[in-house]
């Protein structure tokens with residue numbers, strides 16, 4: 468089972484992808500998390516991708532495609548993968564289709580979480596994340612019990628360096644120019660499931676599960 472989660476920054480795709488991966492017992496592959504981890508660990512990949520991430524632009528396709536396909540070839544990914552943040556443009560989508568086709572496999576479905584631009588801007592500017600366990604918080608919608616500390620593990624909360632107004636604007640521009648065309652790409656392939664991403668996490672989660680029901684039991 469190969470499921471892609473597609474949506475603008477902060478549409479909630481990471482949370483929903485993690486939830487579906489947990490329910491289906493599949494690996495959750497989040498490219499943004501993989502890149503951030505590489506940067507924190509100071510690996511060669513981390514050094515190569517840091518400046519792109521800081522500017523809010525996409526990391527070059529060769530690096531990204533190589534990293535994701537390598538991850539997908541690991542034994543724990545053989546039953547399938549939940550892809551979150553990949554593909555991010557048509558070239559990546561085509562590379563993924565070709566790599567899967569070589570193994571007589573294909574993407575089963577693409578869950579597109581749709582949220583208005585206004586709501587995305589509101590969500591992005593209040594976002595805080597636990598440095599240790601990555602649990603997300605929002606200063607207005609879901610604040611932690613103790614300011615600056617994670618409810619789950621007590622870890623320190625931080626704002627992603629690419630969550631400043633300027634970089635957020637850039638990331639949104641990149642999304643609309645490069646990633647949004649994937650909506651037509653997967654619609655034409657008959658694979659797109661659109662889910663309304665406005666509302667609480669649980670409410671959106673129920674919509675995602677309902678939308679996936681027919682596909683997952685197929």
Ligand code: AMP
Nearest residue numbers: 498499519520524525526531552553555
């Ligand atoms: P995210 O956590 O998904 O918002 O990703 C954070 C940053 O990582 C993006 O702004 C890009 O710089 C980089 N990134 C994540 N996924 C991709 C991808 N599929 N292609 C290129 N760059 C990516």
